[in-house]
Amino acid sequence: MSILTAIDLNKTYGKGLSTVKALTDINLSFEKGRFTSIIGPSGSGKSTLLHCIAGLDSITNGKVLLNDKDISKLSEDELSKLRREKFGFIFQSFNLIPVVNVYENIVLPVNIDNKKVDKKYINNLISILGLKDKVDKFPNELSGGQQQRVAIARALANKPEIIFADEPTGNLDTKTTYEVMDLLKKCVNEFGQTLIMITHNNEIAAMADKVITIKDGKAS
Numbered sequence: 001m002s003i004l005t006a007i008d009l010n011k012t013y014g015k016g017l018s019t020v021k022a023l024t025d026i027n028l029s030f031e032k033g034r035f036t037s038i039i040g041p042s043g044s045g046k047s048t049l050l051h052c053i054a055g056l057d058s059i060t061n062g063k064v065l066l067n068d069k070d071i072s073k074l075s076e077d078e079l080s081k082l083r084r085e086k087f088g089f090i091f092q093s094f095n096l097i098p099v100v101n102v103y104e105n106i107v108l109p110v111n112i113d114n115k116k117v118d119k120k121y122i123n124n125l126i127s128i129l130g131l132k133d134k135v136d137k138f139p140n141e142l143s144g145g146q147q148q149r150v151a152i153a154r155a156l157a158n159k160p161e162i163i164f165a166d167e168p169t170g171n172l173d174t175k176t177t178y179e180v181m182d183l184l185k186k187c188v189n190e191f192g193q194t195l196i197m198i199t200h201n202n203e204i205a206a207m208a209d210k211v212i213t214i215k216d217g218k219a220s
């Protein structure tokens, strides 16, 4: 069953002479509870696609359906609620809050929604990501790889239906990369979450149930 569908999706940046056509007539569907990887050359439109289907960026033409609902028609408030409740994001830049500790950063999305923190689940995430002895530290006391792991735990804290990831292991060493991939695959295979991930790493791309290639703003 498809959870997310792009129909005739087009994205153009800018106006007048300086326009850039980033995506052209994209028709794709993402299966619920599956891992889809997105590969393609630099500048081909991968991040633009991810941002458009995740409701982070407006689209120029077409539709983006979440189940059967066109999310490209939602207001900014409705979109931000949707993203908070149903989506988890892992980007190359971690966007951690510098003034609160690692634990507070991780549970932030749960607290924003006034939900109860599932301590067992959060502690399991912390332990799998090797952050047990870092929970009281502040982001600037951690290495880049450690900060990325905190960002991953935060993205998963709300048990999102869809995890959008843009090169999530780009800054990690090989061992941590495989640990993180094991965790993300577990999210898909054991918890039924949907994972959509951009990667430049062919080995990681091959772990997916489906691989989409973007070239010159077109999908194949």
Ligand SMILES: Nc1ncnc2c1ncn2[C@@H]1O[C@H](COP(=O)(O)OP(=O)(O)OP(=O)(O)O)[C@@H](O)[C@H]1O
Pocket: 013, 014, 020, 021, 022, 040, 041, 042, 043, 044, 045, 046, 047, 048, 049
């Ligand atoms: N905010 C923006 N304004 C104008 N053009 C943009 C903007 N963001 C991206 N682009 C352009 O859109 C095209 C697609 O960029 P995008 O970042 O989606 O590619 P990518 O495949 O993710 O690249 P990379 O692998 O290097 O991250 C590029 O030509 C880029 O320069």
